[in-house]
Amino acid sequence: MSTTLSKEPAREPAPEPTGAPPVFSIRKLWKVFGPKAERVPDSELADLPADELRRSTGCTVAVRDVSFDVHKGEVFVVMGLSGSGKSTLVRCLTRLIEPTAGTLEIDGEDVRAMDKSRLRELRRHRAAMVFQHFGLLPHRTVLDNVAYGLEIQGLGKLERRALAMKVVTKVGLEGMEHRRPAQLSGGQQQRVGLARALAVDPEVLLFDEPFSALDPLIRRDMQEEVIRLHREEGRTMIFITHDLSEALRLGDRIALMRDGEIVQCGTPEEIVAQPADDYVRDFVRDVPREQVITVRTAMRAGACSGPDHPGALAPDTIVATAIEIVARSGAAACVVEDGDCLGVVDHENLLAVVAGIGSERAAVS
Amino acid sequence: MSTLIPEKPAPEKTGSPPGGPQGPATRSLLLRRLSVMSPLARRLTALAALAVVLVPFAAVLWGSGAWPGELGVDVSGPLDDLSQWIVDNRDTSPVFLYFLLHISNTSVDAVDGVYSVLDGLGWPGVTAAAVLLAWCAGGASRAGLKVAAVALGAFAGCGLLGMWDPAMLTLALMTVAVAVSVVVGFALGLAAGLSRPVDRALRPVLDTMQVLPAFAYLLPFVLVFGTGSPAALLATVIYAAPPMARLTALGLRDADPSVLEASASLGASSRQQLLKARLPLARKELLLGLNQTIMMALSMVVIASVIGAGGLGDEVYSALSTVDVGAALAAGIPIVLIAVWLDRTTEAAGERIGAPPAADGPRLLRGGPAWAVAAVGTAVAFAVGKVAGAAQWPAGWTVDISGSVNSFQEWTVDNLHAGVPVLGGTEVWASNFTVWILNPLRDVLQGAPWWSLLLLVAALALLVGNWRNALGATAALAATGVLGVWGNTLDTLSQVLAALALTLLLGVAVGILAARVGWVERVLRPVLDVLQTLPQFVYLIPVVALFGVGRAAAITAAVAYALPAVVRITTQGLKKTDPAALEAARSLGATGAQQLRQVQLPLARPALLLAVNQGVVLVLAVVIVGGLVGGGALGYDVVFGLSRGDLGVGLVAGAAIVCLGLVLDRVTQPTVRETDH
């Protein structure tokens, strides 16, 4: 049972490591701010508590020994509270902030070894970023803001405007292309920011808390927009947020950061069902578990009650849906994948998930 | 002196061992008191300790009177030699032939060139160009029409007052001076805005220039370039470039970091970053810089008339020599008009930046076409003027105001000068003010031991700033003693202090009134505008007529000049106080006076401190001009040096004034300048 619990992500087909290298591969990455920062990583200094380190060296560790891969087509969410180092981390990826130590590869190419022009190339064509405070040029129209990245690439005026216009339409801003940022609502401004990033057709989109400054309703709209875009284009995305529900909604995998370190990295379901420590457990306490955890986790091994697989739930069905079906039929339901029966869920299994004792049980077994 | 030492020097912190004579309890109490003492008190204590050591030493060695002669350096000898060398060599030395004379000739050519263009356009062409320019700057919309009307009024005013030609000469000089100032200021601002080290190096220089009274540094330019436009131009550039540099640096430095980051994340090169993001983001500051540069240049072009700048300033200055207030005013008003025109035009352009086009009201035209219309309009006006033979402003279209102004002046003076029942009259006030306030103040300052004044300045500078601040202020004051003008400096200081006190009393009172009563502010605004831009020379004569030759006259002129800025800053500060705090006070039933005293004034403290600082700088600038009406002391020395070409006297006095300015700036500058305004 425990073997089936992990690995499989919730929605998308598994981006299992194939022959192709991951889009981003990060190993033992450090970012230390302060004088002579390079002496801190992997030394005994790094083990000092933060305030003691600052007192003795004037340094602050923002990203601490972080490793992860981001695969093609994946939405990788980095989540943490403010000050956890997540925004610094995402800036390290395109060296907007220079990392202190570690390796950093994009498509197998060493980013830290890139010279200026190669790095510029990376920023212009391969990774584009969407910012929390939009970062729009107030004196330009929506269209020219969207075209800004293309302008930097050196495209002619007509060409870049035509391209930009297509993206403006894609993010639902047609008719507003001649307005200035100040005349738009926050949500619309972030659509411009999104369009600007999309316009350069990057391999990876980086989002730095893009929706934190927006109203809850608009935030939801924008999340839908991102999900839609991802569905349509399948672009790799790295998404920074401090909002757990946003992380759970969007993420194929989530890296949870605390004090510069990744405390847990896994699918939303893993995070919720199997918190790595008390910090994570505390974090996910109020998550409606039945909305996240799937029957694959909730089921118990066992044969179906018949060859016609009563109930016949797909393994990635969430528990909330399963409850409805099981409650209606009044009987246990089968979990079926490719015509094979994987297991069964009954009242007891499902209730355990809702009650939050599923994880303990999983851990025990 | 003793009042400066709050208590005995602090006992050494790591002193007596626990269990010593004082016992651990006493000691920890002392320590606690030390740590409870504000850092300010601690610093003052340290200063007091320093004083206790140094003062007896200094007093025994050099006495306790005025600045000791042993500590002076004779600079007038070398300066006279230098001045002689310049006079002997300025036609032969390569420094002049290959460098300075080129600057000189180029500036003459440039001014002449612009003047001949203006002259060639004729008055219809120039007026049309100015009006259409204003209209374009105002967004070629209905709002632009208002700006255009101001322009039309300004140029019609110049013509009507019979000042067309001098106005064009002033405009020509201004154009060149502003162009050079903007280029120089922009280059410096660019360097400072993009590089921390340059900024750090440039900042003190710009700070010093800001407190430099223009009069103080005219002399060296006269010596090197002789009288005329080159000297005037360079002095103007030095005066007018700093605000451009400051604001450029500020604009570049304060650019929204999120925009810059976004731009960098898209792979912008540093050049693209500068041209496409930083500079456009700083447009507002750049335009504000242009505006301030223009205003500074205009006031300087007038002052520079003393060294032969020509134009309107010259007309004012000439009128002064025949004691013709009317004629001086007739030349002064066009200066105000030009100032208002340029101010409103640049202001309108500044307001349009960032304001989205749709919110701009109905646009008659936009962008390129508007400028084309302006160009065509100017050409048409020029052609019509040529055909009609109207290059010169028609002689019949002038109004002579000098007669009526003079009789009004005379009438006012006759009625206020003496014999006003109960109140006495201005002459009596002036004499009482001099006898009962100025003389005692001066005598106290000049009678105080030199080291006590140094200590006082150090303590005051410490109170408002840090050690570096105190050191700078003390060194500046000491420098005046070293230069051998200790007595005169203190005389001037007494005048500045008296003028400052008066300015603040009046300014804050009027400012409070204006902040609380709407119509007072509306009435005051144009009056303040005029007072601020009217050349100081214009009101020197009425001031002498009312108050007589002497320091009281100089102080009155200074108060008149500094008052508008103080009133304006006070009003703005009071009006900007947090409305929520005011509402809270009102909801608790506070009376108007209580609101003012308990909420508005405390909250407006930064603005009031700024008003003090500005007041100091402005008052100092005019107390120097007061040398022309009997203010004596450093102001007279500067005027003396200027009119006689005496570098030894003039430059030393100028340097002393700069030092005095630095002292006053350091002891009134509330915190280290973070924002530049």
Added chain:
Amino acid sequence: MLHTHNRQRRVLRTSLTLIAGLGLTVAVTGCGAADTGKSGSAGSTDSLTLTVPSWVGAEANVAVAKYVLETELDYKVNTKQMGEVIAWDALSKGTIDAVLEDWGHPKQEAQYVDKQKTVVSGGDLGVTGHIGWFVPKYWADANPEVTTYKGLNKYAAQLKTSESGGKGQLLEGSPDYVTFDDAIIGNLDLDLKTVYAGSEAAQITQIQQNYKAKKPFLTYWWTPQWLNAQVDLVEVKLPEYKEGCDADPKKVACAYPNTPLQKWLNADFAKDGGKAAAFLKNFKWTADDQNEVAKMITQDKLSADEAAKKWVTANPDAVKGWLA
């Protein structure tokens, strides 16, 4: 960090390049020796520049000379207002071509006439100037003693002002003017103190104000001066002037000498100035003539040009003499 640091360095370099470029522009234009201006306005045949000093007597000189030059000799005359010492400087450089009324500047004469030879004498103006101490006539009439320095000393208390620190006030004028008054007061042991008005305008205003109020006052003053037509002043007798009594400025204890006012020309202009230079050398008139024109300007409020025209029309013979 490293990256931003590099960027800063880079922009620093860019801006330094910009500044250097500015400097270069200056340097490029500076590849040849500059024109010192000597051959500029001076010596050109159709225009010249005269200085207008701040007092009206001298303005009358310039007005008449300008009128004649423009109407009879067809020159274009520019005028420039400047201080006396500065005018000497400008005269040497050729910024102006002539000074028509000079009250004596030995230091400048030594520098420019004798040493640099950039300025040459244009002869006497014909007017004699006199500097002295003056009191209003109404006060002198009431107290005849005040017209001598010894008698004046007894009345010093009446001259006290808030500026004169317990002594009698001697009002001084512009810093331009030659004055030995501090030395004279000290050496004659008088109970007086000089108070510098700082400008002629301030001094005149003060005199007018005092005169209107019929107050006693004492001032450094001179003739010819247009104000003398409006206010009636009497000179205070100082110890008689003897040749050389003012040799050491610190030991002066005598009256001021009578000064035959001088004309000075730029050397190049005097040589190549043609008819204009010849005319200015010939230009000579009396104090009465000068006062007449000055009075038209100040009292009758005529413009300088109108006053000159009126006088020239009335005195054709004098003009003919100058042009001969």
